[in-house]
Amino acid sequence: MNTNSLIEDLIGNGRVKANMSRKERDRELRKADIMSAAERVFALKGYHDATIQDIAREAEYATGTVYLYFKDKEALYFSLLEEKMRNLTAVLKDKTAHVADAEDKLRIFIRESLNHFEKNQDFFRIFFSERTKGQILKEGKLARSATMQQNKELVIELIKSGQQQKIIRHDFSATQISDILGAIFMTVIFDWLKDSSKDKRKLDDAADFILDIFLSGAGRKK
Numbered sequence: 600m601n602t603n604s605l606i607e608d609l610i611g612n613g614r615v616k617a618n619m620s621r622k623e624r625d626r627e628l629r630k631a632d633i634m635s636a637a638e639r640v641f642a643l644k645g646y647h648d649a650t651i652q653d654i655a656r657e658a659e660y661a662t663g664t665v666y667l668y669f670k671d672k673e674a675l676y677f678s679l680l681e682e683k684m685r686n687l688t689a690v691l692k693d694k695t696a697h698v699a700d701a702e703d704k705l706r707i708f709i710r711e712s713l714n715h716f717e718k719n720q721d722f723f724r725i726f727f728s729e730r731t732k733g734q735i736l737k738e739g740k741l742a743r744s745a746t747m748q749q750n751k752e753l754v755i756e757l758i759k760s761g762q763q764q765k766i767i768r769h770d771f772s773a774t775q776i777s778d779i780l781g782a783i784f785m786t787v788i789f790d791w792l793k794d795s796s797k798d799k800r801k802l803d804d805a806a807d808f809i810l811d812i813f814l815s816g817a818g819r820k821k
Contacts, residue, residue, distance in 0.1 A: 629660070629664070629668070630668050632658050632659075632660070633654065633655075633658045633660065633665055633668055633669070633675070634675070634678060634679055634682065635658070636654050636655075636657035636658035636659075637649075637654045637657075637658075637675050637676070637679060638679055638722055639657055640653045640654050640657050641676065641679075641722065641725055642721035642722060642725070645725055646672075646676060646725050649672065651665050651666065651669075651671070651672055651675075654675070677740065677744075679722065680726065681744060681746045681747075683715075683719055683722065683723075684744075684746050684747060684750055685746045685749075687711070687712060687715045687750070688746070688749050688750045688753060690711055690715070691707075691711055691712070691750075691753055692753060694707050694711055695707050695753075695757070700764075701757070701760040701761040701763070701764040701766055701767075702761070702764075702766055702810075702814070704757050704760060704761075705757055705761065705810060705813075705814075706806065706807075706810055708753075708754070708757055709784070709806045709809050709810055710803050710806040712784065713787075713788070713803040713805065713806055713809075714802070716802060717791075717801065717802040717803065720802075723788070723792065724792045727788070727789050727792055751777065754777040754780065754781070755773045755774055755777050756773075757777075758773040758776045758777050758780070759773045766814065767814070779813070779816070780813050783809055783812055783813055784809060787802075787805050787808075787809055788802065791805070
């Protein structure tokens with residue numbers, strides 16, 4: 600990514616603001632360089648085989664420069680994960696904000712999320728494979744993340760909207776039902792990531808299936 604497109608991307612994501620000083624902008628650009636290099640290295644080598652030295656070399660910075668921004672590999676990986684989830688949540692909020700129908704909102708949420716996971720599949724494949732071993736992030740760190748909390752709150756609001764419009768049952772809380780949707784969602788993604796066949800379907804082809812399974816099980820009792 601060239602410098603101009605990187606600046607445009609950071610401005611679009613709110614990372615670089617017009618009132619920042621030159622020093623602050625340079626700092627954000629260096630941080631973005633490192634994160635971009637880290638994503639490439641993680642995708643190529645995997646989490647455990649990648650080193651801070653590899654990432655520094657890929658970013659064309661001194662190893663010490665990387666440590667100025669990230670205390671260790673886990674912190675760098677976690678920052679990448681948060682950034683991807685932050686971007687997804689922003690897209691979901693934007694696309695569902697002016698949609699009144701609860702089922703349509705859920706469909707948009709599912710499809711856009713699947714598209715995001717497919718687009719970033721090399722990164723998330725590492726996360727899913729290592730998550731089963733519990734070896735990337737310390738227990739509970741991801742769940743406590745403000746970014747993940749914002750994503751969860753968005754899902755809960757979608758569920759509440761479905762309850763208000765009587766397409767989702769009320770005998771379970773919106774939080775409990777959002778966890779059920781998340782479990783279905785993650786199972787589909789995990790199975791898709793494990794599938795190495797050349798002719799496998801696009802991930803968002805499963806959007807209607809997920810919505811149907813979810814509403815058939817969580818649909819309002821007659």
